[in-house]
Amino acid sequence: xxxxxxxxxxxxxxxxxxxxxxxxxxxxxxxxxxxxxxxxxxxxxxxxxxxxxxxxxxxxxxxxxxxxxxxxxxxxxxxxxxxxxxxxxxxxxxxxxxxxxxxxxxxxxxxxxxxxxxxxxxxxxxxxxxxxxxxxxxxxxxxxxxxxxxxxxxxxxxxxxxxxxxxxxxxxxxxxxxxxxxxxxxxxxxxxxxxxxxxxxxxxxxxxxxxxxxxxxxxxxxxxxxxxxxxxxxxxxxxxxxxxxxxxxxxxxxxxxxxxxxxxxxxxxxxxxxxxxxxxxxxxxxxxxxxxxxxxxxxxxxxxxxxxxxxx
Numbered sequence: 611x612x613x614x615x616x617x618x619x620x621x622x623x624x625x626x627x628x629x630x631x632x633x634x635x636x637x638x639x640x641x642x643x644x645x646x647x648x649x650x651x652x653x654x655x656x657x658x659x660x661x662x663x664x665x666x667x668x669x670x671x672x673x674x675x676x677x678x679x680x681x682x683x684x685x686x687x688x689x690x691x692x693x694x695x696x697x698x699x700x701x702x703x704x705x706x707x708x709x710x711x712x713x714x715x716x717x718x719x720x721x722x723x724x725x726x727x728x729x730x731x732x733x734x735x736x737x738x739x740x741x742x743x744x745x746x747x748x749x750x751x752x753x754x755x756x757x758x759x760x761x762x763x764x765x766x767x768x769x770x771x772x773x774x775x776x777x778x779x780x781x782x783x784x785x786x787x788x789x790x791x792x793x794x795x796x797x798x799x800x801x802x803x804x805x806x807x808x809x810x811x812x813x814x815x816x817x818x819x820x821x822x823x824x825x826x827x828x829x830x831x832x833x834x835x836x837x838x839x840x841x842x843x844x845x846x847x848x849x850x851x852x853x854x855x856x857x858x859x860x861x862x863x864x865x866x867x868x869x870x871x872x873x874x875x876x877x878x879x880x881x882x883x884x885x886x887x888x889x890x891x892x893x894x895x896x897x898x899x900x901x902x903x904x905x906x907x908x909x910x911x912x913x914x915x916x917x918x919x920x921x922x
Contacts, residue, residue: 622647625807626683627674627789628660637674638663638681648689657692673790674721674807699774702788704818707757709793711799718799721789721807725822728783729758729882731775734768747771751785751801754825756830756870761787767810774812784819832869833897838862854886865897872882 624640640648653657660681668680683689702723710722718875730750737746747768763771774783779901788809791802801812813819834843837853837860844853851860865890871882890896895903 624652625674626652634677635675636677636679636681638678638683639666640683644683644685644687648683651682658686658689661688661690662686668815672721672804675835676720684922688712702786707750707751707753707759708755710759710794710801711757713792715794718792719795722792723752723788724753724790724801725784725786725818726753726759727822728785730769731757731771739764750824752889754822756883759799761790763803763810764805765801767808768812771812778813779815780821783815784822786814786819801841830865833865833901834868836864836866838864842865843868865901867897917918 615684623642624645626640627635628638628640628733629635640652662684664682664684666682684849688751704723704725705724707724707726710724728749732748734745734854737744738744739746744765747766748763749763749768749771751760753759771783771785787801787803789804789807791804792807793800793802797798835851836842837844837856840853840855841864842853842855843861844851844914852858853860853861867884867886869884869889871884873880873882879898886896893900
């Protein structure tokens with residue numbers, strides 16, 4: 611349920627997202643003159659039967675669902691608690707940062723759900739928005755593919771993050787933003803919380819966060835299998851090693867450093883990613899050398915070509 615207000619802090623209308631037993635979602639609006647009737651009745655997670663409502667085309671700059679219609683309450687609308695016991699799946703539909711970057715401007719108008727970890731926190735800064743002075747704070751986020759997006763948190767949201775960081779200074783911070791806005795700043799996509807709709811949680815105990823944490827932990831190897839041609843990371847499909855960048859199957863691969871370290875000082879913390887050019891001069895060995903020292907097997911056809919593809 612989302613409460614929207616005008617610039618004078620007066621209640622304008624009540625917004626909510628309804629989800630049925632099939633998992634389909636639709637936006638619903640209670641107009642201003644009916645707010646008192648419903649604002650203390652409607653509760654998240656409660657199942658209702660809804661009667662006598664209008665079905666209209668949604669209007670506005672951003673939309674909470676992709677449904678082509680919305681529900682609008684009127685004076686004869688009835689909303690009753692249901693006695694049926696239904697199992698309704700969680701309504702969050704998490705999207706990757708790569709998909710956000712690739713999606714069209716028309717798709718950007720839909721609020722999205724994301725899960726990521728906080729890689730860097732910038733300073734709080736005062737700005738003028740909607741004719742009034744307020745504060746905002748930018749953060750750098752990474753999803754489980756380690757794709758970065760900047761996110762702007764406004765008053766009422768960034769304080770929650772700062773309080774958590776103060777109380778848990780050594781914890782990885784995994785955040786969930788549901789109903790977040792996607793905007794374009796020059797050529798880049800950025801995220802931000804919407805004024806009243808976004809649900810923001812930190813290291814919450816839900817299966818998606820646990821799965822995200824496990825994927826980050828399992829993907830935190832200090833080296834990766836690289837395509838000898840483009841040196842991009844490749845992946846396995848049906849037992850075959852594929853370079854998606856070159857669109858080809860690999861018979862050989864290179865092993866290259868990619869190690870993420872956490873750096874802290876009295877101003878904050880950030881993550882740094884170190885590659886071959888950083889670590890080979892420092893360590894004096896290639897990843898292949900270290901793997902040989904550790905007696906780890908590399909199980910593709912020809913390991914004699916795995917040093918530097920430019921040498922062959």
